[in-house]
Amino acid sequence: EVQLVESGGGLVQPGGSLRLSCAASGFTFSSYWMSWVRQAPGKGLEWVANIKQDESEKYYVDSVKGRFTISRDNAKNSLYLQMNSLRAEDTAVYYCTISATARGGVDYWGQGTLVTVSS
Amino acid sequence: DVVMTQSPLSLPVTLGQPASISCRSSQSLVHSDGNTYLNWFQQRPGQSPRRLIYKVSNRDSGVPDRFSGSGSGTDFTLKISRVEAEDVGLYYCMQGTHWPWTFGQGTKVEIK
Numbered sequence: 001e002v003q004l005v006e007s008g009g010g011l012v013q014p015g016g017s018l019r020l021s022c023a024a025s026g027f028t029f030s031s032y033w034m035s036w037v038r039q040a041p042g043k044g045l046e047w048v049a050n051i052k053q054d055e056s057e058k059y060y061v062d063s064v065k066g067r068f069t070i071s072r073d074n075a076k077n078s079l080y081l082q083m084n085s086l087r088a089e090d091t092a093v094y095y096c097t098i099s100a101t102a103r104g105g106v107d108y109w110g111q112g113t114l115v116t117v118s119s
Numbered sequence: 120d121v122v123m124t125q126s127p128l129s130l131p132v133t134l135g136q137p138a139s140i141s142c143r144s145s146q147s148l149v150h151s152d153g154n155t156y157l158n159w160f161q162q163r164p165g166q167s168p169r170r171l172i173y174k175v176s177n178r179d180s181g182v183p184d185r186f187s188g189s190g191s192g193t194d195f196t197l198k199i200s201r202v203e204a205e206d207v208g209l210y211y212c213m214q215g216t217h218w219p220w221t222f223g224q225g226t227k228v229e230i231k
Contacts, residue, residue, distance in 0.1 A: 037168075045160075045168060045211055047220040061219040062120075095167060102215030103156050107170040107179060 002026035002108045004096045009113030016086050016117070022079040022096030022110055030074035032106075033099035036081050038092035039112075046092075049081065050099050064090075086117045121145050123212055125223035131231045138199040140226045142212030147192050149216070156215035159188055159197045160222075163208040171210075172197065204230060 008020040020036070036048040049070040050059045058070055069082040079096055093112040101107040122145040132138045148155045159172040170179050172188035175195060185200040199206055207230060212223040 044225045045162075045213070045222040047213075047222070050218075059218050101170055101173075102158065102213065102220050104154070104158075104173040104177065107173075109167040109169070111167055 002106075004098075004108055004110035006094060006096050006110045006113035009094065009115045011116045011118065012086055013119050014087060014117055017082070017084045018086065018115060020081040020083065020094055020113060020115070024077045024079065024096075027098075027106075027108075029072075029077040034070075034072060034079045035097050035099045035102075036070060036079075037095045037097055037109075038090075039095070040089070040092045043092075047102070048094070051079070083115070086115075088117050091115060091117045120219055121148070121214055121217045121221050123214060123221050123223035125210075125212055125226050128224060128226055130226055130228045132199075132202045132228060133231045134204065135201050138202050138206075138228060140197045140210055140212075140228075142190075142195045142197070142223050144193045144195075144214055146217070148195075148214050149192065154216075155191065157188075157190065157195050158213045158215065159186075160211045160213060161206075161208055162211065162225075163205075166208075168211070199228075202228070202230070 003025045005023045012018050035050045039045050051070045067085045071080045093114050095112045096110040124143045126141045148157050155175050157175045160168040162168045171182050176188045187198050189196050209225045211225050
């Protein structure tokens with residue numbers, strides 16, 4: 001059974017940092033592009049970042065470019081999102097997903113982890 | 120960025136009646152590989168998104184056949200032939216053709 005389990009969310013002050021993790025199991029993690037998608041409270045979905053299997057390609061939405069870094073550890077079957085210079089508008093539930101869901105491939109999502117940026 | 124515009128944003132439906140959601144993109148979603156990466160996601164209250172339809176009209180495994188997708192280029196539609204109580208939630212179109220991948224604003228389906 002495929003599982004994606006996010007962790008690392010919490011309350012952080014504006015300008016602070018947080019690192020999210022996503023533990024993957026039930027599939028060959030190293031074979032797939034991976035992504036982070038977020039959803040602000042009561043709002044819609046926003047695709048945040050993608051990372052290739054070997055980390056050679058990374059893509060970010062403009063609103064997080066230069067502040068967020070997506071990475072992965074294939075030996076640990078884990079995906080990460082390092083978030084720096086956090087702003088109130090980064091407050092959201094962050095979901096880990098397999099990028100292939102956007103292009104007709106497998107569709108799996110984690111349960112999400114809530115990040116709240118507030119003083 | 121490609122803007123995805125859904126209508127309506129709120130859709131009250133009587134049980135057993137059909138429902139239709141429109142999604143328009145600000146540019147063609149035909150990829151250079153010939154595919155059109157237009158997806159429909161359902162998000163029930165308190166749950167993670169779940170894909171219903173991929174590449175315009177392909178239904179995901181386990182998705183009831185009352186859900187169907189159609190369209191081409193910049194105009195797409197999700198139809199529910201007969202709405203059931205379990206269909207209540209938010210529906211999002213999403214394009215995976217042009218980076219950054221983008222979602223529509225969401226359509227809230229509720230029972231009258």
